[in-house]
Amino acid sequence: MFSSPTVRTSLIFLAIAVVGLFFADMSITASNPWRDLGNFFLGVVTPDFFSSEGLMTALLRTVAFAFVGVALGSASGFLLSLVYRFLPVRLFCAFIRAIHELFWALIFLQFFGFHPLTGVLAIAIPYAGIFAKVYSEILDETDPQPGRLLPPGSGLISAFLYTRIPDCWVQLRTYTAYRLECGLRSSAILGFVGLPTLGFYLEASFSQGNYSDAGAMLILFYVLIATIPLWVKPKLLPVYVLGAPFFLGDGLPIVWGNVARFFTQDIVPSPIRNGEGVSGLLPWFNDLMVNEALPGIWNTVVLTQIALVATGIITLLAFPLISNHFGGPVRRTSGHVLLVIARSTPEYILAYILLQLWGPSMLPAVVALALHNGGIIGHLIGRQTNSIHLRPDAPIGFNRYSWELVPRVYRSFLAFLFYRWEIIMRETAILGILGIYTLGFYVDSAIQNIRFDRAMMLILITALLNIGIDALGRYIRRRLALQTMPTC
Template sequence: MLINRLPFSGRPFIQTSLMFAFLAIASLPFADLTIYPSEPWQELLRIFHGLLTPHWYDWPTLGEALLYTLAFAFAAVAISVLTGLLLATLFKHRSIRLFCSSIRAVHELFWGLIFMQVFGLSALTGVLAIAVPYTGIFAKVFAEILEQQSPLPAQTIAKKSGFSHWFYTLFAQALPQLTTYIRYRFECALRSSTILGFIGLPTLGFYFETAFKQGQYSEAACLLWAFYALIASLRFWLHWKLVPIYCIAAIFLLPESAPVNSQYFWQFICHDIWPRALQEGRWLDALIWYNQQITETLIPATAYTLLLSLIALVLTALFVLLLYPLASRILIGRAYMLGHSLLLFFRSTPELVLAFVFLLLFGPSALPAILALALHNSGLIAYLIARESEHVKLRIDAPKGFNLYSYELTPRLYPRIMALLLYRWEVIIRESAILGLLGVTTLGFYVDSAFEEIRYDKALLLVVCAAVLNIAVDSVARKIRQHCQLQEPLPSSSE
């Protein structure tokens, strides 16, 4: 009845919100949300004490890990920016869009596991693991930014000028947005570089995982604080005039790699990733194998990944509504800086790190993964919404306090919140898959298990399934945005 009293433009928002809420609630009985009895408080006190007393036994090793983290990020972003910009100019072709969707749909950790089978724990593995998916992301976002530019300057230059026509019209207009987005994506690359340490590359994540699992929380905290300092200090040292120097330095700072044997590459591509029955031409046995994998693994794992993403998406929305007022100057005044710090902590901390802590609290269930996903993504979205709330023009007689939040700001900001949530749904799907590395039976759990068992044929099938799921979710989210008549979020702030 409430919907009928609202303007037509408001109905899709409520209908869509209720639909997602219903799907999330309906998914709860099928999710393993068991809280296992434990006494984590002593361990949590040790973690808290470690955060307050960071310590590292070998400062040269810490400096080396920081440099490797930066080197992987700079090298990968430099490659992906150039290739992404090239693909963005061809993005109108369906084949290019499909290619970019496919490579960005696979998480960089999965790419790392794939390249590791060919190149080992080398610098090339780390750089390609980040550069390949980021190329797809840059191509999509750059194409969207270029499409948003005014066509008027292009009418002042002859089209025969070719590259100059494009460079001095579309590219020149889009440059501020492009650079803003590249800077943000570099921050993401630092997180990705850190996470690659979890598969053995010598970045901050490698030493953090080792220290955390061994209960050496002061050492783990030192690494975590170093990462936060790295992110927080970007504004002071990441200047565009210095970027070429950083990129050149990154090439020399990357860890040494063993020579790559091309035979391993072709062995992996032509033999390892295909089931033996298919290689030997036993088509019926190959079909039986694929049918077995689809029914026993792919369908349950895909359904569970989608189920967890829906719960995490709705929980993210609830967290956003609770958290954004804490960082809005218009709502809480000067105390907004404390909220900004809290949101910086949530959005800068990798989901795997948050999930590790929740595992201690709640035990090995899906609950730690859901909470980690919700907090990380709500930290980003709440920060963006809080920043936008300060630009809302209020009436002279606007209410104060809770009424200002409930009846003035939130209703006006809600379309933007929904657009950002739908835009991040694909990211939540990707991250929920890799959280399977913690034991949650999502697609990531089976991918990791397949690599550990040297079942590359099964691993490839699972990775392709994860990519298809991401592409499907992105398509559904785009259609929902169109149904609600939501504008696409600005890529520079939402990716």
């Protein structure tokens, strides 16, 4: 049932989002948005799978970047998870996972160029931080009893391999498979910064108004995600991981002098680089904060809070679509398809599509974030309701929804929502690259103007903001004793 603290917390966040609407730009500026939206859906239902010669190559490279990046990230994350209890390791992992994959790609592009290493590291580095945290939590939850039954003299490595790993192997494998799906989405959007994955061709098709081409790419991407259980088999994983590097494509040779210059000159604050010394650093920092960082932080926070509440609303509307307590199998199958599409479409791609159709404002970003994250949480909450057994005389219809099911899953719903809060913040910041005035907009502008020192400072501010939101979300979950699984 609802408890007073959870209700108060929900109302506080709802009030913050409502106030944020007065400061947010939610306008539709396109001259004929409904016609454009209709043309887009017409393109989706009439896809052209043969117009783009590079489409299959783009899909293959999308898969290759995902496999290599996730493999490196999981291996590095597993090693970090073994020492995750140390504070410096936890801080390092929190920092690298707080920076979005596209930000990492923009950094590596400056000295590696359009080399496969750019895309691989852009996925592997933040994923290493994510894997380290989750793997550490999984390992910490293993039963210590089997380790106590080993014969005296057993080594630490033997004890670890024969007692802890088998106990949590299913959880490790399940989470890694889920992160591979996330890696495919991350790989796809790397095309928006010029790497030869699906996003590159999707952006080209939209810019030329070829909606049938774009529809074909989206459909193939959905099929790729939906069929992961069919083609990603444990026995085939070594083949995929070893073969994927050969399908990443070629790039120009890396000029290591550019790498050295980037770290020793380009990202050094301009007052120090120009010989002005520490005295010129304060005016430089003040100008950066007043004109770029603070406006970016404000818009990022406002958009995040609106998107968070919108995600909650979408979740509460979506979970009945797949719940066994409502409707029949046909409706539930349709609901599953809708939620698969919503959660499989990367927020960046969905926001890009809506920006092309509606024009630049915060509205496309809010809708994209809410649909994607609402689809994810709605799917999880819907599955939880399927394990709830109602009494024979339970009410039906809206009363069943509002009095029987929502009170039982509401705490889990809030736990998932606050867990996704930091993720929504990361995505909100990066959506600035599309022209929305969040922190990503100012990062991209600084890079375009070859002001890498300002760009790196803004990326650092973005990471600290994400770390702060993550810590606040954990505090709220702990204070309200929220769990993602309902208690008995």
